[in-house]
Amino acid sequence: MVNFEFLNPTKIIFGKGTIAQLGDEIKAHGGTKVLVHLGGGSVKKNGVYDQVINSLNAAGVSFVEQWGVRPNPRVKLIREGIEICRKENVDFILAVGGGSVIDSAKGVAVGVPYDGDVWDFYIGKAEPKTKLPVATVLTIPAAGSESSWSSVVTNDEGAFKRPLDDAVLFPAFSILDPEATYTLPPYQTACGVADMMAHVMERYFTNIQHVELTDRLCEATLKTIMNNVKTALSEPENYDARAEIMWSGTVAHNNILHMGRIGDWASHNIEHELSAVNDVAHGEGLAVIFPAWMKYVYKHDIQRFVQFASRVFNIENNFHEPERTALKGIDALETFFRSIGLSTKLSEIGIGEDKFDMIAVKVLKSDGKTAGNFVKLTAGDIKKILEIAK
Ligand code: NZQ
Ligand code: ZN
16 A cells, blocks of 8 residues: 545535535535536426525525536636626535536636636646635536546637646535436436446556555445446436445545555546547546556556456456456446446547547646556557547
C-alpha cells in the first residue's frame, strides 16, 4: 500500500422520502438564497422537482432557478449561472439531477467568487481557492459527482472536455432517494452502471502490491452492481435493486476504494475526448473503451487480470493457462455491457477511424506526455486501443 490521507466531507442522506429534509438541511448549512440548477426536465416529469420546491418553501428558503444543463455540461451555461448568482445575491447552489447538473453546479460555485473566466480552472490556469457551498439531489446513479471532488465540463470552442479536481469541490451534502431513479430509462440506467463500474476498475488495475482490502471492496462493489442491474432494468420500481445501485455508484467514486493504491484513469481520459467529439454518453463511451484498453494492457500484469476474471466473473482459474483466463474475464465484461444494452464498438457510437489521430493527440493534451498509470500510454498506444475498439 502507498501512504494516503482520506477525506470525504460530503454528508450523505440516503433513503425513501429524504428529499423532504432538503430545505432544513440547506438552512443548517447557512444557505439563505439558493440557485436551483437543473437539466432538461426529467425531474418535472417524475415529481422530484415538486418535492424539492415543496421542501424549500416549507423551510422558508428563497431561491432562483436555472434550467438547461445538457449531458456533457457546457461552460457557456456555467458562465450564465455565475451571472445569475451575482445579480441575485445567491449564497448556496443546489444541483437537482445527475452528474452533468452537479458538475455544472460545481462550476458555477467556484466561478462566483473568481474574477477571471471560470474555464481557467479547467485548463489549469488558476486554482479555485473558495466556492459557494453546493448540495445535490441525485437522480441518476452514475458519475459519483454527488460526493466527488471533480467537475467535468465541455467547452464547445475547440470541443474540449476537461476535469477539474480539487478538494473545494466536495458537495456539503447530497440527498440520495432511490425512488427518484425509478423513471430512468433502461439506456440511462445502463450508462450509469458502466460508469460506476469503470470508476471501480480504474482503481482496481494498479501496480501497487498488497492492496487486498481495497481489491476485495472493489470486487464486492462490481458484483453488487452486476447482481442488481438486471432487476432494475426489468422492474424499474424495484426499490432494493435501485438502492443497491445508487449506493454502489457513490462508493465507487467517493475515494474509499482508492486508498493505498494508484489508479489508472486512461480509459476515462480517452472517453472524455469521445464525448467531446461526438456528445457520446459518458457511460457508453466507457463500455466501448474499457474492454479495448484491457485487451491492450493485460500482459502488463496477467495475474491481476486472472484475479479479476476469477473473483468478479467466477471464471475458473486455470493455473496452466493464465492468459486464457485473463482474456475470458475481459470477454465476460464486454458481454455484460452488451447484455445491458450498451455498445462496445466505436462504429456503433458514430466515431470513425478518421478521428483516431485527433482523439489520441487531445487525450495527451489533457494529461501530459502519456495517459494512465497502470501502463503509461503514448499517442501511438491510444491509437492502437481505438483500433481495437473500432
Ligand atoms: O437533463 P434531464 O432532463 O435531467 O435528463 C437526464 C439526462 O438526459 C436524464 N435523467 C437524469 N435523471 C433522470 C433522468 N431521466 C429520467 N429519470 C431520472 N431520474 O439522464 C440523462 C443523463 O444525465 P447526466 O447527468 O448527463 O448523466 P450522468 O450522471 O451519467 O453524468 C454524466 C456526466 O458526468 C461526468 C461525465 O463526464 C458526464 O459529463 N462525470 C463526472 C464525474 C465527477 N464529477 O466526479 C466523474 C465521472 O467519471 C464523469 O466523468
Ligand atoms: Zn466516469
